[in-house]
Amino acid sequence: MDNRKEEILKAHRFRFACKEFDENKKVPKEDLEFILEVGRLSPSSFGFEPWKFLVVESEELKEKILPVAWGVQRQMSTLSYLVIILARKKKDMIYSSDYIRYMVKDVHKFPDDMAKLRLERYKSFQENDFKLLQNNRYIFDWAVMQTYIPLGNMMTAAAQIGIDTCPIEGFNREKLEEILESEGVINSEQFGVACMLAFGYRKEDPKRPKTRKPMEEVVEWIY
Template sequence: MNNIKEKVIEANYFRHACKEFDSNKKISNEDFDFILETARLSPSSFGFEPWKFLVLQNSDMREKIKPVCWGAQKQLPTSSHFVIILARKNKDMIYSSEYIVNFMKEVQQLPEDVIKLKSQFYKDFQENDFKLTQSNRAMFDWACKQTYIPLTNMMVSAAQIGIDSCPIEGFDREKVDQILSDEGIINKDEFSVSCMVSFGYRKEEPRPKTRQCMDKIVKWI
């Protein structure tokens, strides 16, 4: 058990926001499938998985989005794998949507009585607890927050097998959405970009990790 703990902490010290990768080193299919599997297995609110992962390996497409991704200028041309994480919009995430109903039936394989009960809980949660139905943006932001769970799982799992990564929010969302829509990759009524993440092998060693001490960020009550 102690050995497992040590390896997890080592991976977290190893992980850093890698700004530039060694473009000559590529991640194997087996290793990247492993990383994607940790994303697939990630938890989500009510288990409704409000995400989709675009693995952007086409160099022409990387060049097309580069002008509107100021935070990925070095990562786009040098990373072995580049992932755009999409979040579902109000059309799919509202409690009464076809996506939600079908998800409970086909993916979660719930019986009808449980679907009815869960649907009511989900409706109450959206309308009263988090007030997500007040605006389309509130619903989308809620879905985006959930995408950061698989984002983190991918980065940590990558670090555990010696692969570097960099989470990216530095982009013009509307312009990236439009490019992806124009290319027929996404339907803007259903999806929008939440965040991006690049993977590969570091070109240079990073500076030592700096963080606040534990007593500055944790309060026991």
């Protein structure tokens, strides 16, 4: 196995859901910026990037989040950074929205004829292929699933440079969104919380080795 492959596997073996960080070691800001850039460059369906990353440095906001986020109780006092990953809701992600038109015309810079075809394909995808318009939650849930692409990429990038992470779903979404909206951080018509990601350096190594099912139970080759 060549060195590049081994380095990638080494990072995945190194990574674990760190429940307590070393409070005396702080992740450099430039390293977090590198990790966020990896997240920004992540792929998404139709290239519409249905996410936003909130880097919470306010100690006051962290204190308000703590009672509604049981999954970060142990990490909050020792983590270097807390990133809240938001997913866009139907208001932005429906085929006719200003956001989608902005993405197609201003970000992707498609000429008018190609932009029209792109929007028609996206409309058909939402209406017919994935039937995302049958329930207001469907588009949001579809966007949430996509946020796990940058989530995974950021965790891997962090592991490759020796930084620990913990992905967090342990929170009351409704109450957390109420806090963020009351603080003027989000507009709940546009965004909902997908997950959170804590960064830091482990206080100690995991107490047991990584466990996974064997390859033959995970992969099936179809010939």
